[in-house]
Amino acid sequence: xxxxxxMYGNQAIAEGxxxxxCRFYAGYPITPSTEIAEILSDRLxxxxxxxxxxxxxxxxMAAIIGASLGGLxxxxxxxxxxxxxxxxxLGYAVGSEVPxxxxxxxxxxxxxxxxxxxxxxxxxxxxxxxxxxxxxxxxSPGSVQDCFDLTVKAFNFAEKYRTPVIFLADALVSALxxxxxxxxxxxxxxxxxxxxxxxxxxxxxxxxxKGGVAPLAxxxxxxxxHVTGLSHDEKGYPTEDSALVAQWWEHMxxxxxxxxxxxxxxxxxxxxxxxxxxxAYGGTSMAADHAVAIARQQGIKLGLLKLQTxxxxxxxxxxxxxxxxxxxxxxxxxxxxxxxxxxxxxAGQAAVVGVNKADGNQITPAEILAExxxxxxxxx
Numbered sequence: 001x002x003x004x005x006x007m008y009g010n011q012a013i014a015e016g017x018x019x020x021x022c023r024f025y026a027g028y029p030i031t032p033s034t035e036i037a038e039i040l041s042d043r044l045x046x047x048x049x050x051x052x053x054x055x056x057x058x059x060x061m062a063a064i065i066g067a068s069l070g071g072l073x074x075x076x077x078x079x080x081x082x083x084x085x086x087x088x089x090l091g092y093a094v095g096s097e098v099p100x101x102x103x104x105x106x107x108x109x110x111x112x113x114x115x116x117x118x119x120x121x122x123x124x125x126x127x128x129x130x131x132x133x134x135x136x137x138x139x140s141p142g143s144v145q146d147c148f149d150l151t152v153k154a155f156n157f158a159e160k161y162r163t164p165v166i167f168l169a170d171a172l173v174s175a176l177x178x179x180x181x182x183x184x185x186x187x188x189x190x191x192x193x194x195x196x197x198x199x200x201x202x203x204x205x206x207x208x209x210k211g212g213v214a215p216l217a218x219x220x221x222x223x224x225x226h227v228t229g230l231s232h233d234e235k236g237y238p239t240e241d242s243a244l245v246a247q248w249w250e251h252m253x254x255x256x257x258x259x260x261x262x263x264x265x266x267x268x269x270x271x272x273x274x275x276x277x278x279x280a281y282g283g284t285s286m287a288a289d290h291a292v293a294i295a296r297q298q299g300i301k302l303g304l305l306k307l308q309t310x311x312x313x314x315x316x317x318x319x320x321x322x323x324x325x326x327x328x329x330x331x332x333x334x335x336x337x338x339x340x341x342x343x344x345x346x347a348g349q350a351a352v353v354g355v356n357k358a359d360g361n362q363i364t365p366a367e368i369l370a371e372x373x374x375x376x377x378x379x380x
Contacts (some may be wrong), residue, residue, distance in 0.1 A: 002184060008177045008178075014039035014043060016148040019183075021190055024064065024075075025076065026054050031115045032079055032107055032115070032174050034071065044095055050072075069216075074101070078102070079115075080106060083104045095231075096135045096228065100165075104166060106119050106333075111359065117360025120284065120333040125139040135252055137154075137158075138165070138166040140309075141308070148327060160213075160262075173282065196214070200223045203223050209255075210250065266307050266308055266309065271304070273288065273303075275327075277327060282332075284333060296370065302372055310338070321350075325330055326375075327353065328351070330370075333357055333362070353371060
């Protein structure tokens with residue numbers, strides 16, 4: 001039976017990682033994610049896991065790749081500057097299909113920026129920060145409950161689709177305290193990494209399946225395979241054969257695109273009759289949710305689409321929404337990184353406007369409602 005506990009966001013992320021089966025963490029302290037490392041330095045040894053403080057974020061990313069290949073569910077946590085340092089090894093994990101979770105508690109940037117202030121400026125970096133035309137999964141928690149639940153999802157997705165998953169939190173939810181429901185371990189749906197059933201001679205660690213992945217053998221258990229950042233064949237050996245490279249790319253993209261019904265997570269509120277909709281994510285979604293409640297009290301038909309999966313972007317749902325409302329307002333702590341995606345999908349079908357800040361201050365329900373009422377005045 002689930003228990004109710006008061007937690008703050010970073011604590012819920014750490015406990016969600018433990019519940020999901022994370023048994024290895026490597027990281028370097030950086031505000032505002034440091035509490036995740038502090039908690040896991042205590043909690044991991046209690047459950048037979050390993051915590052290592054690394055010399056920097058580059059090494060942290062390399063360490064969790066190695067630990068994952070050694071059979072452990074692994075994670076690291078950082079913020080903007082550290083996330084930048086991780087990008088090369090993140091690309092290696094994508095290309096070599098190594099499951100792991102990278103937690104980025106966003107703060108104001110660029111560079112050192114405002115280290116203790118919240119932002120959502122790493123959305124596009126999460127999608128395109130590493131090199132190459134690669135697929136990626138990125139989740140964004142909008143509450144402390146999300147911090148726990150979506151962390152479990154992040155580890156499940158990483159294992160199920162053999163990919164790094166970016167957990168794109170922000171300093172609003174990381175420091176927020178709420179009462180949450182913590183399921184008993186027997187109630188959690190935890191995805192266990194499947195083991196290969198074929199003989200070591202027949203094993204293809206990188207089989208080019210469409211819409212799926214090969215089981216990942218643990219190093220040291222009798223299955224020999226090659227891991228490289230180069231384009232490779234199904235055994236992992238480097239190749240420049242264009243036909244094989246094309247098959248690899250089809251596999252890499254189809255394992256995500258063919259499973260969108262599982263990967264795309266979002267919540268809807270008051271959208272059935274909405275004339276104006278909000279699209280929000282992360283900590284900003286709390287203000288958006290409150291704005292909807294106030295608007296409805298005032299007789300304004302406002303609804304909310306709260307994104308929990310940011311990448312891949314929920315294109316079909318957003319496009320359908322642009323066909324059913326007059327205007328979409330996108331509040332976010334940047335200058336329009338998600339708004340640009342909504343504008344692309346709307347293609348003029350609905351007006352798309354933003355409520356934007358990047359000064360370290362959160363967006364308030366009043367600021368969202370001011371934009372909503374302004375749009376209502378401009379609607380014929």
